[in-house]
Amino acid sequence: MTATPAHKRILLKLSGEALMGDDAFGINRATIERMVGEIAEVTRMGVEVAVVIGGGNIFRGVAGGSVGMDRATADYMGMLATVMNALALADAMNKAGLTARVMSAIAIEQVVEPYVRPKALQYLEEGKVVVFAAGTGNPFFTTDTAAALRGAEIGAELVLKATKVDGVYSADPHKDPAATRYSHISFADAMAQNLGIMDATAFALCRDQNLPIKVFSIFKHGALKRVVMGEDEGTLVHA
């Protein structure tokens, strides 16, 4: 008997910074190929997958040059970085036999098609993987907020944040070795404790839309499938 996935449509947020793998910046081929393999596995199970990709791997590489820059200008650079990642990811997906479509929140039509919600929904229904690029299209936001926004727009059942840590901890585990991991935590508690795993805007949007978030490690093999199967993996942030 084939097990049934616990979710029909998901929004996967991939950290740009985690795509570097062990490299200093840019996109690590092996990391991206492994993630694509895992995405292919869940789409073959019939799960509709939309992806929001970050830009930290490219943008933090040029961030030195942005010191003293106007914040909004630097943020537009960050959004362009996510477009590059989206193109690389979609290319790797197409090579792996998936059909991927990139949609950008900022107009850049010679490069990628614009984000149009009904079109995105159509692609998902057709079993294509949609990669949302350029975040929300607005400076002063993050790709985590874009994940919450697009997740709500497409009616995803769950936002999956694939990141460098394997869940939400009582404090930043990179700074506090005594921090302990939660298996689940409410939006109210996560926000009250000011947990830095996601920005408050993203948390608030998911909370208001009753859209749960699963935080798990991008480095752990098979974690995506386990989350999709509803198994105990990472941390669930819920209402």
Ligand SMILES: Nc1ncnc2c1ncn2[C@@H]1O[C@H](COP(=O)(O)OP(=O)(O)O)[C@@H](O)[C@H]1O
């Ligand atoms: N309470 C916490 N639990 C887990 N991670 C936390 C916490 N507070 C801060 N962090 C930090 O948040 C980071 C993940 O968030 P972020 O840098 O936004 O990642 P991403 O590149 O996935 O967007 C982790 O690498 C971790 O160092």
Ligand SMILES: O=c1ccn([C@@H]2O[C@H](COP(=O)(O)OP(=O)(O)O)[C@@H](O)[C@H]2O)c(=O)[nH]1
């Ligand atoms: O809606 C958005 C999404 C992203 N960004 C910019 O793009 C950068 C890269 O995104 P993010 O830091 O979320 O990527 P990640 O941490 O996942 O690598 C951010 O720092 C912002 O400067 C933005 O201005 N608006």
